[in-house]
């Protein structure tokens with residue numbers, strides 16, 4: 061394991077506003093107190109807030125609830141909440157902190173914020189699709205997951221099952237979400253590994269946790285709709301935050317009737333430059349003769365602008381939009397895509413704010429034209445491709 065400079069770790073925790081991270085992850089609402097913030101503890105059930113964020117830079121949390129006693133910093137929180145390792149928590153927090161990746165020798169030079177990180181030369185996603193004969197886990201049905209790092213299995217029933225698929229609909233990997241007994245939740249990203257494992261030598265295979273390696277690009281979420289999108293000559297590509305939002309949006313805005321391809325990416329906004337663009341790019345190249353233009357609609361979560369302890373601000377909506385836009389333009393340039401593309405951003409402050417009223421809209425029986433209009437009315441053109 062790489063040993064990480066302590067100063068680098070401190071810099072990351074300093075740059076992550078803990079109350080915003082915890083609100084974003086858990087939905088906890090915080091109130092300001094004389095020395096920090098307090099809110100309902102996400103790790104145990106309670107009616108009176110006993111979860112405090114404190115310290116000179118509000119980097120620590122502690123719960124005074126009886127029998128609970130969780131405490132720590134942003135990294136401890138992430139490890140506990142997401143059930144991930146220290147290194148995974150560090151990577152997740154790093155993306156929040158907008159810090160460059162850790163470079164052991166060059167740490168002192170690389171610590172400056174770089175919002176314009178060059179894309180690495182990555183291999184496309186190269187794992188074989190999961191065989192059709194393997195049943196996908198279902199919500200509410202117990203599933204065994206093997207953790208190769210700890211050489212142990214766990215059994216729990218997922219509350220969400222998100223299946224990453226290729227353009228033929230074949231499953232590539234799954235993101236499973238589970239509830240913890242104490243009210244928390246955790247995620248596993250798993251793929252199917254054939255053959256027995258130490259604990260279960262006689263089984264034919266097992267859902268197995270895995271971590272991405274930096275050299276391999278990650279698949280986009282929502283690619284199974286690409287072929288339908290081409291068939292109906294869709295012109296909109298809607299980009300949202302997270303698998304859950306993507307699933308809800310895709311259900312409300314069906315690709316076959318509205319021609320809207322809805323996608324999202326694995327991990328936070330910082331992971332957008334780790335995406336394997338090839339399948340989407342190839343899909344777009346195929347329609348450049350039949351479709352006049354493509355409009356990317358960028359729909360960030362309604363996170364507020366955060367002022368960090370050092371006085372700098374963090375605008376996660378802005379970051380979401382710039383990361384996606386840069387990555388798409390880069391992919392278009394690299395593959396010499398000859399089509400006009402427009403970038404529009406949905407501003408959640410507008411009258412019909414996102415997410416929630418998609419459901420209302422569906423109940424109201426909206427049709428294609430309505431949505432096209434709606435997208436134009438609650439979004440702003442922020443950029444176009446080619447630029448001139």
Ligand SMILES: [Zn+2]
Nearest residue numbers: 101123125128
């Ligand atoms: Zn607690």
